[in-house]
Amino acid sequence: xxxxxxxxxxxxxxxxxxxxxxxxxxxxxxxxxxxxxxxxxxxxxxxxxxxxxxxxxxxxxxxxxxxxxxxxxxxxxxxxxxxxxxxxxxxxxxxxxxxxxxxxxxxxxxxxxxxxxxxxxxxxxxxxxxxxxxxxxxxxxxxxxxxxxxxxxxxxxxxxxxxxxxxxxxxxxxxxxxxxxxxxxxxxxxxxxxxxxxxxxxxxxxxxxxxxxxxxxxxxxxxxxxxxxxxxxxxxxxxxxxxxxxxxxxxxxxxxxxxxxxxxxxxxxxxxxxxxxxxxxxxxxxxxxxxxxxxxxxxxxxxxxxxxxxxxxxxxxxxxxxxxxxxxxxxxxxxxxxxxxxxxxxxxxxxxxxxxxxxxxxxxxxxxxxxxxxxxxxxxxxxxxxxxxxxxxxxxxxxxxxxxxxxxxxxxxxxxxxxxxxxxxxxxxxxxxxxxxxxxxx
Numbered sequence: 001x002x003x004x005x006x007x008x009x010x011x012x013x014x015x016x017x018x019x020x021x022x023x024x025x026x027x028x029x030x031x032x033x034x035x036x037x038x039x040x041x042x043x044x045x046x047x048x049x050x051x052x053x054x055x056x057x058x059x060x061x062x063x064x065x066x067x068x069x070x071x072x073x074x075x076x077x078x079x080x081x082x083x084x085x086x087x088x089x090x091x092x093x094x095x096x097x098x099x100x101x102x103x104x105x106x107x108x109x110x111x112x113x114x115x116x117x118x119x120x121x122x123x124x125x126x127x128x129x130x131x132x133x134x135x136x137x138x139x140x141x142x143x144x145x146x147x148x149x150x151x152x153x154x155x156x157x158x159x160x161x162x163x164x165x166x167x168x169x170x171x172x173x174x175x176x177x178x179x180x181x182x183x184x185x186x187x188x189x190x191x192x193x194x195x196x197x198x199x200x201x202x203x204x205x206x207x208x209x210x211x212x213x214x215x216x217x218x219x220x221x222x223x224x225x226x227x228x229x230x231x232x233x234x235x236x237x238x239x240x241x242x243x244x245x246x247x248x249x250x251x252x253x254x255x256x257x258x259x260x261x262x263x264x265x266x267x268x269x270x271x272x273x274x275x276x277x278x279x280x281x282x283x284x285x286x287x288x289x290x291x292x293x294x295x296x297x298x299x300x301x302x303x304x305x306x307x308x309x310x311x312x313x314x315x316x317x318x319x320x321x322x323x324x325x326x327x328x329x330x331x332x333x334x335x336x337x338x339x340x341x342x343x344x345x346x347x348x349x350x351x352x353x354x355x356x357x358x359x360x361x362x363x364x365x366x367x368x369x370x371x372x373x374x375x376x377x378x379x380x381x382x383x384x385x386x387x388x389x390x391x392x393x394x395x396x397x398x399x400x401x402x403x404x405x406x407x408x409x410x411x412x413x414x415x416x417x418x419x420x421x422x423x424x425x426x427x428x429x430x431x432x433x434x435x436x437x438x439x440x441x442x
Contacts, residue, residue: 016149017148017149017152018256020149020152020153020156021152021256022256022313023156024152024155024156024159025249025252025253025314026313026314027156027159027160027163027164028040028159028163028173029245029249029314029315029318030314030315031163031164032163032169032170032173032245033245033317034241034242034243034245034246034317034318035241035242035245036169036170036241036245037244037245037248037249038236038240038241038242038243038244038245038248039109039110039170039241040170040173040174041232041244041245041248042106042107042110042232042233042236042241042244043110043114043115043118043170043174044118044121044174044177045229045232045233046095046115046118046119047095047115047118047119047121047122047125048121048125048229049225049229050091050094050095050119050122051091051121051122051125051126051129052221052222052225053222053225054087054090054091054094054122055087055126055129055130055218056083056087056211056214056215056218057210057211057213057214057215057216057217057218057219057221058080058083058129058130058133058210058211058214059129059130059132059133059214060133060213060214060217060218060221060346060351061133061209061210061211061213061214062076062080062130062133062134062137062210063133063134063136063137064137064213064349065137065206065209065210065213066133066134066136066137066138067137067138067139071206071209073134073138073195073196074196074197074199075201075203075206076134076206076210077131077134077192077196077198078198078199078200078201078202078203079201079202079203079206079207079210080127080130080131080134081127081130081189081198081200082200082201082202083126083130083202083207084123084124084126084127084130085123085127087123087126088122088123088124088125088126088127089123091119091122092116092119092120092122092123095115095116095119096112096116099112099115103237105236105237105238106233106236106237108240109241114171114174117171117174117175117178118174118177118178120178121177121178121181124178124181124182124185125181125185127185127188127189128147128151128181128184128185128188131185131188131189131191131192132144132147132148132188134192135147135188135191135192138195140191140195143191146191147184147187147188147191150183150184150187151180151181151183151184154179154180154183154184155176155177155180158175158176158177158179158180159172159173159176161176162175162176163176213351216351216352216355217346217351217352217354217355219355219358219359220342220351220352220354220355220356220357220358220359221355221358223355223358223359223361223362224354224358224361224392226362226365227358227361227362227365227385227388227389227392228251228255228385230362230365230366230369231247231251231365231369231373231381231382231384231385232244232247232248232251234369234370234373234381235247235373235378235381238373238374239373239377239378243320243377243378245318246318246320246321246324246378247321247324247378247381247382249310249314249318249321249325250321250322250324250325250328250378250382251328253302253306253309253310253321253325254302254325254328254329254332255332257295257298257299257302257329257332258332258335258336258339284340284341284344284400284404284406284411285404285406285410285411287340288337288340288341288411288412289410289411289412289413289414289415290414291336291337291340292333292336292337292412292414293414295332295333295336296333299329299332299333302325302329303326303329306322306325306326307319307322310322310325320378321378323378323379323382324378324379324381324382325382327379327382327383327386328382328385328386329386330386330390331385331386331387331388331389331390332386332389334386334389334390334393335389335390335392335393336393337393337396337397337411337412338354338357338389338392338393338396338397341354341396341397341399341400341411342354342357342396344400344404345396345399345400345403348403350399350403353396353399353400353403354396354399356395356399357392357393357395357396357399358392360391360392360395361388361389361391361392361395362388364387364388364391365384365385365387365388368383368384368387368388369381369384371384372384397411397412
């Protein structure tokens with residue numbers, strides 16, 4: 001029940017995030033247009049790529065060691081603070097040195113100053129990642145949910161200020177992202193300050209152990225991020241900013257659907273890292289098959305009404321994104337399996353299994369982008385992603401079945417008992433709603 005409670009808390013926050021992110025997405029796309037949105041995507045994606053590739057997996061380690069209580073919380077918090085600041089500055093320096101070696105077709109119409117400005121998010125993003133992981137490992141799920149909501153809300157507020165009021169265009173949107181990242185990083189430090197005194201102190205012993213553990217999962221996390229984002233660089237390289245603007249809208253809408261499996265995965269990892277194997281074997285298949293079932297229902301609605309959503313919310317200027325969105329949906333559905341089961345496997349101390357799956361998918365994704373984008377445009381990029389996501393889900397599923405000894409059918413096919421839980425949940429929700437209305441009616 002604790003895992004379900006945490007999943008409900010996280011998912012409830014995701015519902016709020018859905019509407020905040022949708023409002024933010026509509027504003028950004030309408031105000032920047034296809035070309036400007038493509039430019040913004042590339043400028044901000046390069047620092048995000050460095051943040052993901054360079055974080056050493058310390059976020060995963062922080063959840064694990066905090067949950068296991070094998071290290072002093074003060075050492076984890078202080079070391080994470082130092083590493084975030086130092087590593088962030090090193091990554092910014094690396095970006096400056098590497099910029100001149102990037103292909104001209106990739107960075108056309110982009111200046112070093114723009115990328116350098118955007119790279120200010122790197123140290124604060126690292127700090128937010130590490131601190132959120134520590135809070136999650138401490139079972140402070142409400143704090144984590146609050147941080148994610150505030151991150152999205154503050155970004156929306158800053159974006160309105162810079163782009164609606166001041167009308168600063170692409171770089172105004174970048175400035176909004178920087179300020180939002182700084183704000184939520186500082187707030188994460190304040191949350192941790194309620195548990196422990198935050199000091200600038202480096203604990204070499206904890207750092208060594210956390211890197212050794214974290215790198216096992218970090219390779220997979222990096223490969224997964226590239227699976228999500230490598231197509232953006234290919235689209236820009238072959239097709240330019242306008243087509244990239246269309247494609248990033250399709251990706252953004254598809255990724256909104258991942259909030260459900262992400263909530264389940266986060267709660268599972270936090271729970272299973274301190275649970276028995278028998279408990280994990282019972283819990284994970286139930287969460288996986290129900291997540292998959294709900295993803296099919298939600299994605300089916302998006303497939304049918306996606307064009308109408310784009311036309312009404314984003315304007316007819318972005319209608320070319322519709323086909324790519326529909327091609328992405330099968331991969332989005334199937335990848336929900338991987339997201340849930342990867343949380344289980346990592347929580348069991350087997351992060352290499354999701355890592356291998358992500359690397360296999362990446363190995364397929366890159367050549368597929370080379371082959372399909374010149375032929376089919378952004379639809380080819382969407383097809384490459386869907387194929388890669390499906391391959392990754394298959395590999396993770398096979399690893400999970402091997403480790404847990406569960407059957408594939410138990411993991412994927414919803415049962416009658418699951419529908420009974422749905423009915424009970426809806427009935428209880430109706431009773432609570434009726435009780436709240438009762439006094440008002442009297």
